[in-house]
Amino acid sequence: METLSNILAQQPMMALFLTVALGYLLGEVNIKGFSLGVGAVLFVALFMGWLAPKSAPAPMVGTLGLALFLYAVGVQYGKQFFVGLTSTSGRRANLIALSGVLLSGIVSVLFMKLSSLPLGHALGLFAGAGTSTPTLQAAIVQLGNDDPAVGYSVAYPLGVAGPILFLYICFMVLKPKIQAPTGGGIEMLEIAPEDSALKGKTIGDLLAGLPAGIDIAALRRAHHNLPASRSMALAANDVLLVTGPSREALEQAAKQLGEVHHGRVTGDRRDLDYVRIFASRAAVVGRSLGDLKLPEGRPHALVQVRRGDADIMPRPDLVLEFGDRIGMLAHRDDFAALRKFFGDSIKGTAEFSYISIGFGMALGFLLGAINFPLPGVGKLALGLSGVLIVALVLGKLRRTGGLNWTIPLSANLVLRNLGLTLFLAQVGMASGPKFAATVSQTGFLMLGLGAIVVVALVLPILLLGLGVFKMPYDEVAGIVAGACGNPAILAYANKLAPTDKPDIGYAMIFPGMTIIKILFVDIVPAVLGG
Structure with a gap:
């Protein structure tokens, strides 16, 4: 085992692509209709990170992957996002998502009060349950220490697997009739x-x-x-x-x-x-x-x-x-x-303009780096959410003068899936050692707390969407994916409901909920004096 660990540490690119291959192989395993799909890359990456801690790629690999994914989604669904903000159904979907995000944040803070959990761990659980790297970065900056990374590393895998499991159970219980695109001609x-x-x-x-x-x-x-x-x-x-x-x-x-x-x-x-x-x-x-x-x-x-x-x-x-x-x-x-x-x-x-994607990504990173003043709290930076926001605007504009912002659908899917895969592999390999150490030190306490936070995030959305408002399953799946944030959840929702509604729901919900999560971890320490 030590020999294998040394080989992987000496060949980090080999370890990265081996993780990708094994992850997709595991994701194809189907047990009574349930499979992890691309989400399995994260769990193979956690194991790989534990086995060979020095094999983890540089953080920039994950940042690039997530940025590519966010940009591709934003450009593709910019128009639908802004329509959602102005439509009754879009505002309702955002409010449903907001109920889950705020409840999960409140539950995380209650854990801090009731179980003497450090504030950093509590905010890390909140960020990990919502699988939001920008939220984790904001929490670390706000507190000035790495405590949030501990809670994040524990809750993150649960934040991926939990919503996927909820979507699977609801699908099997409700057995919704979803009309997939048939491709029939006019x-x-x-x-x-x-x-x-x-x-x-x-x-x-x-x-x-x-x-x-x-x-x-x-x-x-x-x-x-x-x-x-x-x-x-x-x-x-x-x-x-x-x-x-x-x-x-x-x-x-x-x-x-x-x-x-x-x-x-x-x-x-x-x-x-x-x-x-x-x-x-x-x-x-x-x-x-x-x-x-x-x-x-x-x-x-x-x-x-x-x-x-x-x-x-x-x-x-x-x-x-x-x-x-x-x-x-x-x-x-x-x-x-x-x-x-x-x-x-x-x-x-299958080609796209590297000029437009270069300018678009650059504008997104620039927006994410700007510190916006927030009264009573301090300054707020959007991080990678800036890439998504710029992409959504460009996706709505479609074209500016002679510069075309659109990306061919086939190329968009390739960029999106490549970015998603790199992001999951890098984050998992980097979090593997910390995840194993935290679980071994705290037993299953932190895992249990993280699971409760995930339930608090997902359950209200499902109850309100499916139970109260009687919305179609594929629409609710998109809201869950957008509120939880992780692209692997969206990929699984697309697998269960092969329509465009999960993608549209994700694009419509994700930007606003990411900003809400960042605001939450910025405001809570200021209010609690942390």
Whole structure:
């Protein structure tokens, strides 16, 4: 064992990537539906840190990993975060999360009063239960000693495993029906208007009375297919190519319009043919469809935009992202010009601007380093939360002049998962020795106190979200992940509920709750005279 420890200490990079490999291997172990996923990296890292304390990577590795993760999440979900702050459901979600965060803080302080627990240990338990490194850093700075690191090292693994276990139990008990994205395409139907009263009405007039999500992409007139526009008026014998999100919606539209036809529009491709093009050109990404000046030539129409596994109707206000696949009806002779206009490079959809990510990360670290005065307490620094806040703002802006802040979805996922993995591995390897020493010295007392703090954080959110407000499971899972803060919890929530709601909930909740946690550890010592 000593030989192995020496080898790992001499090869810290080997130890790091061995930890990553073993962590993901352990995370794939499934016991009756329960598996740790990427969270297992932390527990393998704790063991590796105990086995070979000198093999731990430099703290900058973990800082870089967490910063990459926060930046990728913020850029991807900036728009949803700010919508959440202004919406009723978003404010409700933040208040639910706040109840758990404040209760866990109060419980930590009560432990200090009732069991003679040092203030530093109590604040460390609070920071560890919420898996908040910025909170730990703020507590150490505020108290001027490393006591919070002891409580943090004990509670941190519980802060990861506890919420995951709660989410698993709720999932197994409630058995929620979660509709995962199917990736099904937009449906099309050819309809010939029968009612003579419809003749002379414009396409815009027709769409106003049709179900939500229905659009008219093209029409056939005098044996020719034409792209439809809202100002175009119907004529006798027109056949409409109607698109919609589902067959049911199209059938409802057919009942309102007229007789269903097959093959009259789609069977003739002389005037219009279908082409799918990748959006990879920097000049079009980050701009709304309504602002694009498409190449001049024969008339053409945008039918759909496919983003990831979902199809999106091409609304004028829809902002293009790298990797979007644009479905168009156009003349074949115009295909080359359209491909050149949008880029149509699969390679380009996996690339991103190092200029934008460099400036964005730099601004985030700068914001995190600024000390903001807080009356009655002193000064407050946001730390790594500054990276997330800047990323959320840039994610909402999407584009500033010629600088595009978005990151292709595929590249975003790679950055996010790489950052998450490095962060968990570094923190676990660095905390391993202290975790083992603390547990051996205090027995299971500190572990028990840490578990109670975690319960105080998670249980109110689940009771309020699922029990009182009857919210969907995937929304509540996102609130839990955002309030608890650890990316591994979000990854597990995504595994149980493969929708975008956990990610949106995390992005909407995490920044505010991180700031609340930092404020708590700054204010409590000032109030208690610690």
